[in-house]
Amino acid sequence: MRLPWLRLTNLKTRVVLAVALLFIVFAGLLTWLTLQHFDRNFRESLQQQQFLLATTLAKALDDKLRQSQELLQLTARDVPPEALVNPRVAQSFLDQQTALRALFSNGLILLSEDGSLIAESPFLAGRRGRDVSYLDAYQVVSKTRQPYISRPFASARAQGRPAITIAIPLFDSRGDMVGRLHGSIELEGRNFLSDLNHVKLGRTGYISLFTRERIFITNRNPQRILKPIVQPGLNPLVDRAVAGFEGSGTTVTSRGEEVMSSFKHLSTVPWLLSVNLPVAEAEEPLREARNLLLLGIAAGTLVVVVLIGLIMRRALAPLDTLTRHVRSLHDRPGPQRQLVLQRDDEIGTLVQAFNDMVGRLDRQQQTLRESEARFRSLAELSTDWFWEQDEQFRFTQVSRGIYGADLVPHIGRTRWDQPVVSPDEAGWDAHRALLQRHEPFHDFVYQVRDNQGMVRTLSISGTPIFDEQGVFCGYRGVGSDITERKAAEQRIEYLAYHDALTGLPNRLLVQDRFVQAMAQADRHQTRIALVYLDLDNFKTLNDTLGHEAGDELLREVARRLRESVRDSDTISRQGGDEFLLMLTDLPDTEVVAAVVLKIMDKLQEPVQLGQQEFSTSASIGVAIGPQDGRDFETLRKKADMAMYRSKEAGRNVYHFFDPTMDAEAGEHLLMRNGLRRALERDEFLLHYQPQYDLASGMLTGVEALIRWQHPELGLVLPGRFISVAEESGLIVPMGDWVLQQACQQAMRWQRAGLPPLTLAVNLSAIQFKRGQVEQSVLRALRASGLPPGQLELELTESILLQNVESVLSSVRALKQLGVKLAIDDFGTGYSSLAYLKQLDIDQLKIDQGFVRDLASDPDDAAIVRAIIQMAHSLNLRTLAEGVETEQIRDQLRAFGCDAAQGYFYSRPVPAPEIERLLTQAPRSLGLFGTS
16 A cells, blocks of 8 residues: 655654654554453463352351251151150150251151151141152152252242252161151241352353253252253353353353353252352453553553654754755766765764665676676677567567578567467467566567478566666567477377387386376266286297397287277286286276177287297286276285286186185285295294004104194194295295204104104205205204114106206105105106106105095096006006095005004104104004904
8 A cells, every 4th residue: 555645754754754654563462462362361370269169158058058958858867766656755855956947947747657747847737748759859769769959849848939848768777768857948038048049250250050950959040949950041141051061151041141151060869059240340440450551551552652753853864965865866977976074973874885786886887887888799699589578569670580580680670570370369369468568577478480391389488678767668588499399298298108129118208198098987877897918938039039029019009909898998017018908988897808808809910020930829817997996006906916816827818807816816925925924933833744654554654744823823734835935946945944854753763762753744845946956955964863774765757847857867866865856746747657666755645635535536547547557567656646435545555555644543743743653553543454
């Protein structure tokens, strides 16, 4: 807000007004804060004092009620037993209680056990024998057998006036209730309850006592006793007090009067004491103090303003001289621009600073003129250009040619008169509006077509020019040709969101599109699918045909994928040979299956790579949103899980995600993480399953089986973690540990005097592929001292699916150590029977899958018989796994099988249990049949 009259006043007046205004603002703010603090403290103190009064009065009432009850209770103990059956004795006893009669102004009453009135004092004719069992006091005492203070009621004895009753039960020597003694207090009489109405609280303050049922016990208006107080919901403060609140607060009465009320609950009875004082009366001292304070501040402000005016009039007189000199400075030449004023105070310092400033300004103007000349000459040599326009925004000067063309034809024309390509008319309107406002601008980008027809992108910045009188004269500024930079930025932005090889969107772009697609799916109640695709045998192609052929295949796959989906769908290369397709706006999942089958057909069509024709396939996993997840990362992981399930299923297939994959992945991760620490924490242990000779029934060997004592999962069987150990390579150190522990245990049995046993230990194909099996076996034998002939290494037929020659070499080296070799799970693998002789095997272990149903399945029986006969023809022993019944054992013995193991004999047990079995006689173990 501008004040023209203030600009016409001199500095002295403005300083006086400014200081006075600051003082008034400061004093006003200080006063306001002081009053706020004083008001708050005054109200808090007043409320605390009033609540203290309420607390004191409530305590006094509680004490009076307790004393009255205790006094009546003492009297009840002295009631003679004959008074309960003789009204005259009862009347005489009550008339003698003068102290009680003074306290209980509405009389004393003695009631029989059935509620009939025996006697009352003062005596009223015609009431003796009346049934008063309907009274609240009678019923509560009968139920609780405890003293009771009644709710206020209209007393028939007092012609309907309000009263309360204290009831005391009477007991005989056996503890049976035989009567009641009641003392009644009239609330309108003079007693400790009605005395509350006479307590002075200011001029108009008052005290009330009411029950939690909102019935007045005392009130300054006797007509309101036994009347209800304000109804629930009309006075929030009273509602809070009835609900249990104790303290002070402000409320508005039904008469519209603001009242400060304090509430305190009595401890002896469910009554509330209310102390009330009108706020207007309570704050009278506060208003008087506030008025005095404001009057004092106003008087002080007036004195300050007068004193400041007198001081500034004398102190600022030299500034008038300086002001007149400054106003005429433009008309003063050379030395006359300096002001001569001899003073040693701050004004003298100001004058000296003014003279120094004028001198520096004159020198700077000269320097500026010289610098401007240098700038113009340098601007002519710059790669950018300098330009100037007149007040009509027409070019008047340009330092060099824009985008390689001669600018002379553009002199006298505006910027938008050039061959403009962009921005559109609205953009130029906004730019012209900015120029009309004479505002500076920075980095305004537009495009024009040069003389060769090429589109150039230009960036300019400009600032308005004004003359000494402030009149607008035009614009000046600089410009740059940013065509190449913009092209580079667009290329960088493209590469940031696309794959450089295939031109497909990368992961960042597909994530951004996923958010939009999911929002659209929610609106239209459709589905979205993420299809994770991994090319089969791509590494083989890269290794055989080279990376150029691999890149060409990836580009061809990208092209075929585009042909297989809609334009609205998104294809993304995730890296390597992995692609991710996002199919949007799907009505159901059947559409996805059709698209996936189309993709698989497309990919299997041959592609020409150089001189060779190549055909590929893909393992595909699909996750559907929102049922499998609502965010991109969740769906991508689930599609990835489904894709790996396809790889495990033999490749060139597809799978939709199901929750079991997630559970398997969690189990796999738990096992993988735990296995890395299990060896360090010594969490593995070995159990041993006995192997019995079928002919003699003797315990001849044991198979060492690893167990994992997991700290959280308990005892974990190998079926849950061996595959994870093989996949992670941890099976190699685990296998070494099993060999060491098993061999040492076998020697401990022998040192204990037990008969020697054949110790069977399983070897994994990974141990042959990654480890040095021969050295591991040799170390275990040397460390334990176990004879090599007592160690039997169990091999699986899958070992031969690896590098056959390498495996044969390792097996021959093991055989040279003197150990025995056995083929485990024989009949379930795919190796050639010719390898049995090359491996120099000692024993075949018949898989339990053939043995378990031997007694009921003729095919299994035929297979087992054939294996046994073949083994014997090759001079090999046979051992049947999974023997669970006596019938199967007998049938195996009839077939000529050499040995057996299974639950019929024993489950895998700890080492001490094997010692127990070795000490038992074979027949006591029930190993021989009766036939």
